[in-house]
Amino acid sequence: MPKKSFRQAVNEALRQEMERDPTVVVMGEDVAGGMGAPGEQDAWGGPLGVTKGLMPQFGRERVLDTPISESAFIGAAVGAAATGLRPVAELMFVDFMGVCFDQIFNQAAKFRYMFGGKATTPVVIRTMYGAGFRAASQHSQCLYNIFTHIPGLKVAIPSNAYEAKGLLIQAIRDDDPVMFFEHKAMYDEEAEVPDEPYAIPFGEANLVREGEDVTIVALGRMVNVARDAADRLEGEGISCTVVDLRTTSPLDRETVLETAAETGRVVVVDEAHPRCSVATDIAALIAQEAFESLEAPVRMVTAPHAPVPFSPALEDLYIPSADRIAEAVREVHGHGRR
Amino acid sequence: MPKKSFRQAVNEALRQEMERDPTVVVMGEDVAGGMGAPGEQDAWGGPLGVTKGLMPQFGRERVLDTPISESAFIGAAVGAAATGLRPVAELMFVDFMGVCFDQIFNQAAKFRYMFGGKATTPVVIRTMYGAGFRAASQHSQCLYNIFTHIPGLKVAIPSNAYEAKGLLIQAIRDDDPVMFFEHKAMYDEEAEVPDEPYAIPFGEANLVREGEDVTIVALGRMVNVARDAADRLEGEGISCTVVDLRTTSPLDRETVLETAAETGRVVVVDEAHPRCSVATDIAALIAQEAFESLEAPVRMVTAPHAPVPFSPALEDLYIPSADRIAEAVREVHGHGRR
C-alpha cells in the first residue's frame, strides 16, 4: 500500500469527497491563500499546507478563503450545513475556539434537539491541536474534552495518516456536526493509506496492540507514544493492550470496558490538562463499569494543570512521554492483586 | 443570625467589597439598567435584580452598564484587572461564554504563566447557570467543567446564600481570575447570612452532613438535592456524608478522598452533562487515589448527554433528582463488600 503523510491523507480525503459530492465546500483562513494578492494563488493551503491543491482543482467557489472572523465563517459553515451544503471549515488552531465557540456549541450542536429533530447540520470543523511545536500557551492546547462534553457534537481525533483519511471521510459523510482534530506535530508522519476512499465508522475504538497485563487507553498523537511505551515494556516482560479511541464522542464504551476487564489494570493517556478531561472521563467510566475486574487503581498520564510553556526545555517535560507512560504501566502492573 | 436570600447575599458581598476597596467595580449588561433611557435608572440590577441598588450607592463610574458585547467588556474587565482595578463582570448566563471565552481562557487565565509570573489579574466573572427555569437549551447549561479544565482559572460554585457571600468575597479578594457560578433557580432561597463580611477560603470543601455508609459528593444546587436524598435515606437506615465541593478549582482533594475512604462507597452528583465533567473528575480522582478503600463502584448521577429541553415535562426528568440520587446511593450501599 502507498505510504502517505498525515497531511496528504487529510488532503486526499477532502479531495475525494469534493469529487464525489458537489455540496462539499472548504472554507477558512488561507485554505487556498493569496486571495486578492498579486502573486501566487493557492499560495498557502492553510499555514501548514494541508489544503494546498484543492483550490486549483475546485475553484474559489468551493475553496473559500475568509477574513479573520471565526464567528462569522464558522457560523456560516453551520448555517450552510443547515441549508444544503456539507462545509468543511478550518479553525486553524483549536486554541482559537474562544472567539467562535458559540456557533459550534449553541448553534450547530443544538439545532437538531432544539428544533425537535427537524434540522440536520452536516458540518465538519477541522482544527489543529497539541503541543510540541514550541508554539506556546495559545497555540498548543488540546481542548477536545470541551467539545466532547457538548451533546450534539461528534469528536474525532485520528492517531495516524490512515485513521485521518478514514475518519475525515466519515466526518464529511456524517449528518451531525463533527469536530476533527489534527495534531500539528503529526503532519509529516507517514502510514500506509489506500488510494481509494474509505470511511472509518465513528464510535469504534481500534485495538492497536493486544496484550495481557495492562490496558493503555489513548487518543490522537498519544496513541503512538503509548505504543512506543508498550514496545519498550514488552522487553521487560509486560504485555500491553493499546486502545486508540478514535472518537471521544461517540465513545466506544464496550471496547474500553472489555479491554479494561481483560487486563484488570488500566493506564489512560491524554495530552490535555488533567481536570474534567477525556482522561477523567475514561477513568470514571472504568471505575464505574469495570470496577469488579480492576486489580489496580486506574492511572492517568496527562499534561499538568498548567498552560503549555514556550521554552523547549519546559515543553519537553510538559508533554506526556513514553517514559512516563511506561512508569505508570509498571506501577499498575506491580500493584498486588487484590 | 439574619436570614437572607441568595440574591441578597450576592448583593451584600458586592456592596461590602465595593465599600472596602475603591478599585472594585462592577460591569455588565443592565447591571444597573436604564442607561440612556427616559425612565428609572438602576431599573434592572441584572435580569433577576441581583445587582440592584449598587449604582445609586456607588455611581455609574463603578457600576458600568455595557453594550451587548461580551468579548469587549469581559475583556475590558480582564484588562482592567491587569492594570489596577478589581472588576466583577457579569456574564449574564454562562451559556453566553461562547462569544467571549477567549478573553477568559486565553487571556485572563494565562497571563500569569505566559508572562513568567509578572502579571496579576484579579477579575471575577459572575455568571448564572443551571436548569429548572424552563429557559431551554441556550440558557440552562452548567459548563463549569470547561472552566475547571483551564489552568489559571479558579471556579467557585456556592450551594446556598451563606456560601455565596463568603465565596464571592473571597473571589473578589483573590488575586487570580475567578469564575463565580450562581444557580438561577436559587436566588430566592434563604439561609442564615452574617451581616459582616467574611471570606470562605477556596479549595476547602464543606462537610454538609456526616454519615457512615455512603459519601455523596456534590456541588452548587445539587448539594441541596443531595441533602434531601440523604435525609430521606436516613429513614431507610442509610447514613450519608454529603460533601459540598464549594470550588472545583482549586479542588479539595483531601476531603474528597478522606470521606470516600471512610465510607468506601461514593455517589457523585453533578447537574451538568456527563462527559468530561466535574462528575468524571471526582470519580476519576477517587478511582485513582481511594481505590484501596472502595467497596463499590463509584456512581455518577448527572444530567444526560442531551441539551436541556424546554418543556417542563422533559426538564423535570432531565435534572438530577433526590430520587435518582437516593437510588444510586441504595445501589452502592447494597453492593456486596469485596
Added chain:
Amino acid sequence: MQLSREDLLEAYRRMRLIREFEDAVHEEFAAGNIPGFVHLYAGEEASAVGMCMHLDDRDRIASTHRGHGHCIAKGCDPRAMMLEIFGKREGLCAGKGGSMHIADLEKGMMGANGIVGGGPPLICGAALAAKTLGTGGVAVAFVGDGGSNQGTTLESYNLAKVWNLPAIFVIEDNGYAESTASSWSVGGSQTGRAAGFGMPGVEVDGFDFFAVWEAAREAVERAREGGGPSLLHVRLGRYYGHFEGDACTYRAPDEVERLKAEKDPLMLFRRRVGEAGLLEPTDLDAIDREAREQIARAVSDAKAAGYPTEADLLTDVYASY
C-alpha cells in the same frame, strides 16, 4: 413590483396574526400557563412582514430571542408555534425548543435564537448555500439594536461583503436592549456602520409597513441580482416588556400609550389603505375576526395537547447515533 390587493390582504393578515398571537401569549403568560423566558414582538409587526412579503421558501431568515413575529411572517404555523410555547409534544419543535428556539427549516425559518448575535453568521451560511447551489435565494438576519453591537454581527457584515453574499441585515431598533437605550449603546449609527463595511444601508420607519416593504424590496432585489449585502435600520417600538415580567420602569411613563395611539403599525396600515381606497374596512375586519379566532383555537388546542414523555428526552440529539 407592486403590492396587489391579495398582497395587501396577506400583509395585513400576517401582521394581525402576529399581534393576536402576542397578545394571547401575554395573557397566557400572566395567567401562569406559559413557562420560561418569553419576548413579545407586538408593535414591531411591520418589520417582519414588510421584509418577509418579499421572500419565499427558498429564502432563509434567522431570528432573535424575540422571534414569534418573524416566524409567522415567514409562514410558520401559529398553532404549532403556540403548542411549542406551551411545551407540548405536537409543538413545532416537539416541545424541546420553546419560545426562544422556534424554527421551521422547511419554511426557511432557521430559528429564533437565545444568543444575541447568533443569527447573522448563520445567515451568511444560508446566503452562501443559496449562491453555491444557485437557488436564487436570499438570506435575512433580523438583529436587535442591542445585537447590533455583538461582534458576531459586525463580523458578518464584513464576511457578507467580501464574499458578496445575497444577505440582508435588518436592525430592528426598538429603542432598548433590555433596559438599555439604543441611543446610548450604539456608537455611531447603523447606516454609518453599513457604509463603513462597504454596504448600502438605509434608515426605515418601522411603524410604516409600506416604508419597510419598499426598503426591503430594494435590498432583496439587489441581493437576488448578485449585488451583495445590505442593511436596513428599522426604527420601531415594542409594546410589552423586554420579557414577560419586565416592569418597564426605564421607559417614559406614557411611552407605550403614545406608541399605541400614534404609531400602531396595524392602525397606520388600515388608515393608509383606507385613504388610498385600496381595501375596505370590512375586508380588514374580517381578517381581524379570523385571526382572533385562529389564535384562540391555537391557545385552546395548546392547552389541550399532551406533553412529551420520558421516551422523548434523549431522542434527536444526533441525526445518527
Added chain:
Amino acid sequence: MQLSREDLLEAYRRMRLIREFEDAVHEEFAAGNIPGFVHLYAGEEASAVGMCMHLDDRDRIASTHRGHGHCIAKGCDPRAMMLEIFGKREGLCAGKGGSMHIADLEKGMMGANGIVGGGPPLICGAALAAKTLGTGGVAVAFVGDGGSNQGTTLESYNLAKVWNLPAIFVIEDNGYAESTASSWSVGGSQTGRAAGFGMPGVEVDGFDFFAVWEAAREAVERAREGGGPSLLHVRLGRYYGHFEGDACTYRAPDEVERLKAEKDPLMLFRRRVGEAGLLEPTDLDAIDREAREQIARAVSDAKAAGYPTEADLLTDVYASY
C-alpha cells in the same frame, strides 16, 4: 508639541533597535537557533515608534503576534526579549511566553498576543482603569489589517466609544493577513468603520515616522483630554514573511525589494532629518553601530543563557495556590 533633538535621536534609536533585533532574529531562526512561530516587524518600525514616543509608563499598549517592535518601542529590554525568544530562564517572561507572548506590565506593555483581536478588549480595560483611577493614562491597541475584521476588535470600538475611553486603535495595515490581501479582506474602509462607530479615524502613511507621530499626537491628546477613542489606519509593509518560514509566493516578485529601496522608514527618516538639517549622519551612524552591538550582545547572551528547569514547570500558574 514638537520633537526635540533628543526625541529625534531616541525615535531613530528605537527604530534602529527594532530593525536590528528583527534582522538578528531572522538570522538566528534560519540557523535553527530559535524555535516556534516567529513574526517579524521589520519595515513597520515607524508605526510602533511614532505612537510610543507619545507614551510613558502610565500608558498601556496591547500588541499582536507581531509584537517585538511594539515591545521595544514601549521600552522593553531587548536583551531580556531576546532571551525570551530563545526560551531561556532569564527571558523577560522566564521562557514561558516566547515571541508571541512577550509582556512587561511595568513598562505598560500588556503583551504580544497569539490571538488575532485579543488586544483591543484588554485595551478598553486598561483605558477604563486609567480613567477610573485618574492616572491620565491612555491605552493603545495595535491591530493588524487582518485583526481589524475580528469581532472582538469591532466590539471594542463601540465599547470605547460609548464608555468614552482614552483608547486608541492603531490598525497596522501591511497589506496582508498571512497570504490574504487586505484589499480583499477588509470590506469598506478602516476610517469609514471608525466613522461608523462615531470615532475620528485617519489614514496615515506608516512609512513616514513624522506622519505617524503627528497623527498619534492628536489621538493621544484627544484621549488624555477626555475626548474619547480614535483610530489610525496606518499603511505600511513588512519585509519578512508572515512568519519565519513563509515563502511569500503570494507577493509580487519585486515587492519587498521595492519596499526596501523606496519605503524604508529608517532611510526616509534619515533623509528627512538630513534634509531639514536636524541631525547629522554621524549621530545616526553612531546609533546604528550601538544598536548593532547591543543586539549582537543580546544574541550571544541569549545563546549562553540557561534554560528553565523542571522546578519552573508548575510555578506561576496562579498568584495564590
